[in-house]
Amino acid sequence: MNRETALASLTPAYAEALRLRDEGADHGAIAARLELPVEAVPNLLELAQAKLDTLLVLPAGEVERDG
Amino acid sequence: MPYTASRSPWPLVGRHEELALLARELERPASCGVIIAGAPGVGKTRLRAEALARMRRDGWLVREVTATVAAATIPFGPLAPLLPEALSMSPLDVLRHSVRELRHERGSGRLVVSVDDAQLLDAASSALLHQLASTQTASLLLTARSGETLPDPIVGLRKEGAIGWIELQPLSRTEVEALLGQVLDGHLDAGTRHELSRLSQGNALFLHELVEIGLGSGALAERDGVWRWDGEPVAAGGPLEAIQQRLRPLSASQREAAEALALAEPLPLDVLERLVAPAVIRDLEAAAVITTTTVTERYRRWWQVRLAHPLYAEALRGGLTPLRRRELLGRLGDALEATPLRRDDDPSRLALIRVEAGQPVDAESAVAAARWMLGSGRFDTAEALARAAVDAGAGFPAEIALSRALTGLRRPEDAQAILAAAHPSGADQVAELALTSAQNLHYALGRCDQALEVLRAAAGTLPEGPAAHQLAVTRALLEFSGGRLEAAEALALAVIESAGVPQAIRIEAIGVRGLALAFSGRPLQAIAVLDAGIELLRDSPELLSTRSQLLTGRWNALWFAGLIPEAGRLAAEIHDRLVEASLEPLRGYWTGLVGWAALLSGRSKTARAWLEEGTAICHRYMAGGGHLAVLEGVLTQAAALRGDLRRAETALDAARAAVAAPPTETPWVDLCEAWVLWGRGEAASAADTALRAAAGWREAGFSSMESWALHDAARLGDLSGGERLELLAGCCEGELVPALAVHVRALADGDAPGLERASVQFERIGLTLLAAEAAAEAAEAHRRAGMPNRARVPMLRSAALAAECEGSRSPALDRISTRGALTDRELQVARMASGGASSADVAAQLALSVRTVENHLQQAYSKLGVSSRAQLAVVLGTVPELQSELSTGPLH
CATH class of the missing domain: 1.25.40 (Serine Threonine Protein Phosphatase 5, Tetratricopeptide repeat)
Structure with a gap:
């Protein structure tokens, strides 16, 4: 899966957070846009990046089972 | 049927990254714990349960409670199950004593105190949690609803950065589909997957509810190996508890606005304001029942209103009585008509509402709306609109739309009767009548010769021009279906090369020519011709069925050209x-x-x-x-x-x-x-x-x-x-x-x-x-x-290739089994050895001597032409299990 397709497959908040980060937005701006506490932003970005990486590695349509 | 356990917990899918992050947060130096925040139903409690289960496995001492509204009225109420009997103690003593007790209980191990719905904690309980965290007596694992106010001590921990914050998001569409795949254990119709994903919006609780509703009503069922939802997504009165609970407190006017949106969302704000007072809409927005956005199209800008969740619409629609629905649609129609048009399809939307409300419609708008519904496959609505248009005096275009709707509703004879009674006026209508009639005769009634005759007869009456060209293209397509490729190609080519042919008709002709080329053994020419046609379609995105036809031809051409993976991707x-x-x-x-x-x-x-x-x-x-x-x-x-x-x-x-x-x-x-x-x-x-x-x-x-x-x-x-x-x-x-x-x-x-x-x-x-x-x-x-x-190399190749074919049978593979001439015992030994068992293990399991096992294995190597256990595994990967292995265990 290419990056663009993977981004489009993410939950909207993750895609938006990564897009804003790529555009240079700081945590405050991302928090304001997504209506989150600013303390939530680092973990949100970490999760978004991890999910993007998973999509880029896994074959299309596969999602890991967690429990 | 694999899914039977109603209300049983679902597997946790799509939370791999969250669990990993949670574990990292808890191991972070000076970490006091983690808060999992999120919307109701998004899966906070499920994630917490999985995290706690893992922590238990890792040796943590786990103490967990759920905060409730009732318990929150009593100091320490929510945490009472964790605390010592402290009836006579002051709150301060309870605090000190509890910390001491829990520290004692923890010993030298690690303790986690977990609270579900931490936003409901009382002040005393939150102070105790703060104390436990700041003295590093326990780590905290809390869940909380997004947007709700947390008690100050917890907010303090968050602001200090002492406690990590994970804002849990809904599942992505891929994750929802994977979850459904696991829960239903089978192939799920893509339309159903899409619809369930859309309706649930990644909310695991809603998804669970939807699946339960579908299974309960029989709407969601496995038919011929495919899970599919037939009928309305949510039945009236369905047990969508979480949603109905949310909507229950709405006032009469708030409900009316929400119901109007459920019938026709999105609606422009000014339309909604004609139904209810602006304050009502503001309150709905504040209660997160609706969302508003601004829309800009063609230099126009307006506010648009939607329900906050698609399931609200389903629940609200399901609760409407027919008369209430009719009344509301009538008022909605009046409100729409009284406000300025914004989009090209507004008249069609209005006609649809008018027809559903049983009111008179504008003839032209009703025809447009009927065509719109035909394209979406909603033939029953298209029929209602077309009949309303006929009643309103729309004449020939309405009759054509009606006949198409009837064909779609599997009433081709009725459709043909409508067409026979239609009165076309002018060349275009003569052509359209012939075309519709020919398609109905050919595809729905199977009267191919009669269809061609209709086209030929009409062509004889038409002058050179777009109408005649349109008929020629349809004739070309029918000639193709009739196996007269040369005639088809010649007709299509004549249209393509004629001057003054409208672009849409020319592209259709290109599609037919592409098909003729592909099937007559010229797939590479077909691809080139069709690609040129597809390029021309870039400027006409509305010609969906023409595009589909061109791409269908391309798919066939890719197959015939030997480009199978590309055909699959297309x-x-x-x-x-x-x-x-x-x-x-x-x-x-x-x-x-x-x-x-x-x-x-x-x-x-x-x-x-x-x-x-x-x-x-x-x-x-x-x-x-x-x-x-x-x-x-x-x-x-x-x-x-x-x-x-x-x-x-x-x-x-x-x-x-x-x-x-x-x-x-x-x-x-x-x-x-x-x-x-x-x-x-x-x-x-x-x-x-x-x-x-x-x-x-x-x-x-x-x-x-x-x-x-x-x-x-x-x-x-x-x-x-x-x-x-x-x-x-x-x-x-x-x-x-x-x-x-x-x-x-x-x-x-x-x-x-x-x-x-x-x-x-x-x-x-x-x-x-x-x-x-x-x-x-x-x-x-x-x-x-x-x-x-x-034979060894091709045998291995065949085995490896067949392993990709999902157990497909075929004459050659059935005849030339990779099992070769192995006896049952040799196959049994070989299979165990290829699975990693040592000769001694195999011997022990089968009660044979190691020497005998080695002999069997050597025989297998020799007969299969392999020289290692790895090669053996590849070759045996495609050999069916022995019945005796399946039913009676080891052979003796």
């Missing part, structure tokens, strides 16, 4: 786009093409699931026309290759019944019957039937299909078509037909290297099952030539 891409656009009638055929591409590559299990879905959609919308017979035929083959003869036979019956154009479709159904005969063990009849199919296509000039059928006949044991295939290979473009010819020639000559070459060619062009067959045949040819050592 089908998957178009299918996904049609799912997004909810264009169900068109999606049916493309779903089938996804399956067909999978079948060509040998993946019969995947193919069957897609084909079951595709044929079901085509049956539902009767939009298959000739497609239906073709797809049922492909399904026949898929089922036969899976060894499911009963399903293959029912699909074959359906294919025969759906034949609309005998000259081109009957050979296909014949070829599919050949595979059913093979499944029954009637090899000679199977090959004869395949040759009959080839003869049918030869007559129609379908060289590519004739080649395919001749090759199938050879696979089924009759090589007599080899010479003809050689001839076709010399004149057909692309890699496919030459590869088929190489294979058949090598088979006829018993030429092992030739068969190996054919296998490599097949693999390169994506025909994996054929590649596995040719490799197995090469191994057999080597053995027959007295060179068993040379």
Whole structure:
């Protein structure tokens, strides 16, 4: 899966957070846009990046089972 | 049925990254714990439960409670189960004592205190949690609803950065689909997947509710191996507790606004303000029942209102009585009519509302709305709109729309009666009447000759111009279906080359020419011609069915050119786009093409699931026309290759019944019957039937299909078509037909290297099952030539290729089993050894001596021509389990 397709497959908040980060937005701006506490932003970005990486590695349509 | 346990916990899917992050947060130096925040139903509690289960496994001492509104009125109420009896203590003493007690309980281990719904904690409980965290007595794992106020001590921990914050997001569409796949344990119709994903918006609770509702009402059920939702997503009065609870406190006017949105969202704000006071809408927004956005289109900007969740709409619609619905639609229609138009489809939307409210409609708008519904496959609504338009005096256009709706509703005779009574005026209407009539006669009533006659008769009355060109293109398409490729191509070419032909008609003609080229053995020319047509369509995105037709031709051309993986990618891409656009009638055929591409590559299990879905959609919308017979035929083959003869036979019956154009479709159904005969063990009849199919296509000039059928006949044991295939290979473009010819020639000559070459060619062009067959045949040819050592490599190749084919059966693979001449005992020993067991382990399990096991293993190596356990594993990967292994365990 290419990056663009993977981004489009993410939950909207993750895609938006990564897009804003790529555009240079700081945590405050991302928090304001997504209506989150600013303390939530680092973990949100970490999760978004991890999910993007998973999509880029896994074959299309596969999602890991967690429990 | 795999899913039976109502309300049972679902597997945790799509939370791998969250669990990993949670673990990292807890291990972070100076971490006091983690808060999982999120919307109701998003999966906080489930994630917390999984995290706690893992922590227990890792040796943590876990103490967990759930905060509630009732317990929050008592100091320490929510945490009471964790605390010592402290009736006589002051709050401060409780605090100190509790910390001491819990520290004692923890000992030298690690303690986590976990609270679900931490936003409901009272001040005393939160102070205790703060104390536990700041003294590093315990780590905290809390869940909380997003947007709700947390007690100050917890907010303090968050602001200090002492406690990590994970804002849990809904599942992505991919994750929802994976979850559904696991829960329902089977292939889920793509439309249903999309709809459940849309309705739940990734909210696991809503998704669970929806699935329970569907299973409970029988709307969601497995039919022919495919899970599908038939009917409205949410039945009236369904137990959508979480949603109904949310909507219960709405006032009468708030509910009215929400119901109006449920019937016709999105609505412009000013339309809604004509129904209820602005303050009501503001309150709904504050309560997160609705969302508002600004929309800018063509220099116009306005506020638009939607319900905050699609399930609200389902729940609200389900609660409306017919009269209430009618009244509300009437008021909504008045409000829409009294506000300025914003979009081109506003009149159609209004007409739809008026018709549903049983009110008079504007004739022209009703026709436009009926056409809109026809494109979406909502034929019943289209019929209502078209009848309203006829009543409003719309005349001929309304009659055409009505007849199309009736065709869609499987009432082609009624449709024909409407057309017979229609009175066209002018050349365009004469052409449109002939065209609609011909399509109904050809595709729905199977009267192909009469259809062509209608077109010819009308063409005789028309002057040169767009109307005549349109008829010529339709005639070309019907000539193609009738197996008269030259006539089809000539008609299409004449339109393409005529001056002054409207672009849309020219592109349709390009589509027909592309089909004729592809099927007559010129797939590379077809691809070039069709790509040029597709390029012209860039400026006309509205011509969806023309685009689909061009792409269908391209798909066939890719197959005939030997570009199978590309054909698979094309089908998957178009299918996904049609799912997004909810264009169900068109999606049916493309779903089938996804399956067909999978079948060509040998993946019969995947193919069957897609084909079951595709044929079901085509049956539902009767939009298959000739497609239906073709797809049922492909399904026949898929089922036969899976060894499911009963399903293959029912699909074959359906294919025969759906034949609309005998000259081109009957050979296909014949070829599919050949595979059913093979499944029954009637090899000679199977090959004869395949040759009959080839003869049918030869007559129609379908060289590519004739080649395919001749090759199938050879696979089924009759090589007599080899010479003809050689001839076709010399004149057909692309890699496919030459590869088929190489294979058949090598088979006829018993030429092992030739068969190996054919296998490599097949693999390169994506025909994996054929590649596995040719490799197995090469191994057999080597053995027959007295060179068993040379059989080893093709044998391994065949095994590895067949392993990609999902257990597909085929004549060659059945005949030349990779099991070779192994005895049951040798196979049993070999299988255990290839699974990693040592000779001593095998000996112990089978109560044999190690020496005997080694002997069996050496025999297996020798007979299979392998030299290692790894090679053994590859070869045995495709050998079916022994019945005795399955039923009685080890042999003694």
